[in-house]
Amino acid sequence: xxxxxxxxxxxxxxxxxxxxxxxxEAQGADTLSSKALAHRAGTTSAQVRKxxxxxxxxxxxxxxxxxxxxxxxxxxxLGLNRRYRVIMVGAGRLAGALVQFSGFNERGFDVxxxxxxxxxxxxxxxxxxxxxxxxxxxxxxxxxxxxxxxLVTPADPAQGLVDRLVAAGVTAVLNFAPxxxxxxxxxxxxxxxxxxxxxTLSYAIKxxxxxxxxxx
Amino acid sequence: xxxxxxxxxxxxxxxxxxxxxxxxEAQGADTLSSKALAHRAGTTSAQVRKxxxxxxxxxxxxxxxxxxxxxxxxxxxLGLNRRYRVIMVGAGRLAGALVQFSGFNERGFDVxxxxxxxxxxxxxxxxxxxxxxxxxxxxxxxxxxxxxxxLVTPADPAQGLVDRLVAAGVTAVLNFAPxxxxxxxxxxxxxxxxxxxxxTLSYAIKxxxxxxxxxx
DNA sequence: TCCTGTGAATTAGTTCACAGCG
DNA sequence: CGCTGTGAACTAATTCACAGGA
Numbered sequence: 001x002x003x004x005x006x007x008x009x010x011x012x013x014x015x016x017x018x019x020x021x022x023x024x025e026a027q028g029a030d031t032l033s034s035k036a037l038a039h040r041a042g043t044t045s046a047q048v049r050k051x052x053x054x055x056x057x058x059x060x061x062x063x064x065x066x067x068x069x070x071x072x073x074x075x076x077x078l079g080l081n082r083r084y085r086v087i088m089v090g091a092g093r094l095a096g097a098l099v100q101f102s103g104f105n106e107r108g109f110d111v112x113x114x115x116x117x118x119x120x121x122x123x124x125x126x127x128x129x130x131x132x133x134x135x136x137x138x139x140x141x142x143x144x145x146x147x148x149x150x151l152v153t154p155a156d157p158a159q160g161l162v163d164r165l166v167a168a169g170v171t172a173v174l175n176f177a178p179x180x181x182x183x184x185x186x187x188x189x190x191x192x193x194x195x196x197x198x199x200t201l202s203y204a205i206k207x208x209x210x211x212x213x214x215x216x
Numbered sequence: 217x218x219x220x221x222x223x224x225x226x227x228x229x230x231x232x233x234x235x236x237x238x239x240x241e242a243q244g245a246d247t248l249s250s251k252a253l254a255h256r257a258g259t260t261s262a263q264v265r266k267x268x269x270x271x272x273x274x275x276x277x278x279x280x281x282x283x284x285x286x287x288x289x290x291x292x293x294l295g296l297n298r299r300y301r302v303i304m305v306g307a308g309r310l311a312g313a314l315v316q317f318s319g320f321n322e323r324g325f326d327v328x329x330x331x332x333x334x335x336x337x338x339x340x341x342x343x344x345x346x347x348x349x350x351x352x353x354x355x356x357x358x359x360x361x362x363x364x365x366x367l368v369t370p371a372d373p374a375q376g377l378v379d380r381l382v383a384a385g386v387t388a389v390l391n392f393a394p395x396x397x398x399x400x401x402x403x404x405x406x407x408x409x410x411x412x413x414x415x416t417l418s419y420a421i422k423x424x425x426x427x428x429x430x431x432x
Numbered sequence: 433t434c435c436t437g438t439g440a441a442t443t444a445g446t447t448c449a450c451a452g453c454g
Numbered sequence: 455c456g457c458t459g460t461g462a463a464c465t466a467a468t469t470c471a472c473a474g475g476a
Contacts, residue, residue: 250436251435265438
């Protein structure tokens with residue numbers, strides 16, 4: 001059923017399809033064509049069908065997809081039919097915003113601990129959590145049975161922290177620090193680099209006319 | 217000099233190379249090989265050379281790249297040798313974290329206004345800024361000569377807001393709302409979807425063993 | 433010799449186009 | 455018929471491999 005390797009771009013689109021399916025679900029629609037889904041997700045119907053085809057045949061020819069059934073399939077494919085225990089490493093403003101971000105909770109990601117180095121922040125209450133000393137990282141990861149870490153620190157300490165997280169058993173990391181983390185086989189890292197996003201926009205602004213005219 | 221179309225993946229890597237070049241610069245290195253840069257950026261030396269070759273020949277055979285000179289070239293290519301005037305649309309926690317985020321300022325992105333719908337937040341002081349009523353969007357965009365908008369709102373109002381931004385003359389948007397925005401030709405949108413990032417990690421966790429073993 | 437710059441080869445990803453089922 | 459599912463065709467991106475200048 002599962003091919004050797006699914007492209008990251010496909011997985012991202014599946015997550016996007018799921019979001020729209022759930023919107024349609026809420027609106028009471030119960031059948032949807034690949035064309036309609038593609039339109040909402042900003043892609044083509046062939047792409048939608050191809051993406052889904054890697055995992056099975058979920059549609060009805062001549063009809064489309066059952067919204068409920070396809071949403072359920074996608075949640076299953078994406079591993080979203082369980083909850084994840086998340087540790088937040090770093091307690092700056094961005095970390096604070098992420099802890100509050102309802103999208104995480106709705107999707108099954110529960111922040112179970114927040115770690116920080118700065119003594120001024122240790123002991124603060126964050127919602128139901130207390131910010132803990134990062135020295136206790138290993139203990140917390142084990143006691144809380146952490147599945148996934150969100151790393152929200154400056155660049156400098158990031159590699160050392162990820163080494164400790166991996167040693168303690170964490171196998172998935174969402175990294176906001178602007179460094180390329182080195183991790184062993186079997187550990188997944190996703191990077192989010194806000195500066196890079198802005199810089200690609202800067203590039204687009206600067207080179208906008210290149211796509212139309214020859215001269216610069 | 218500039219080919220018709222540069223892949224987004226290439227532009228992102230250029231931004232990453234620049235970050236590391238600046239680190240090396242700060243450490244006093246003045247020459248660097250494509251191999252060293254590739255290692256830091258998590259790619260291959262051939263990829264580094266190919267990425268750069270789209271824009272020119274910046275290295276010295278047998279030696280490598282002059283760190284200062286290449287950094288300057290990349291800043292020029294990326295359009296980072298000027299400052300950008302940014303409007304933040306939405307004044308939630310994430311917006312607050314982004315406004316404070318030093319990386320933006322260091323890279324030349326100045327937040328010149330923050331807009332919000334919620335009357336409770338309008339009038340709050342954010343650093344040197346006062347949160348303004350989103351009704352004044354058009355006026356603010358024009359008076360502040362905004363180059364770029366960061367959209368940090370729920371999904372619902374996002375399309376309407378982007379329509380107004382575009383009508384007012386904004387041509388680049390960094391979108392955190394979980395919708396696929398429809399914009400006319402010539403307007404650039406970059407999406408950052410934190411839920412999607414977590415969901416691809418969830419997928420990776422679930423399918424980790426598939427890469428090695430046959431059975432599931 | 434060392435390391436860049438780059439066509440050529442390869443691999444990955446997307447789109448086409450149509451057979452086949454409801 | 456309508457719309458899915460999917461090989462085949464195509465396009466894009468990466469990697470190879472080597473010529474050539476410092």
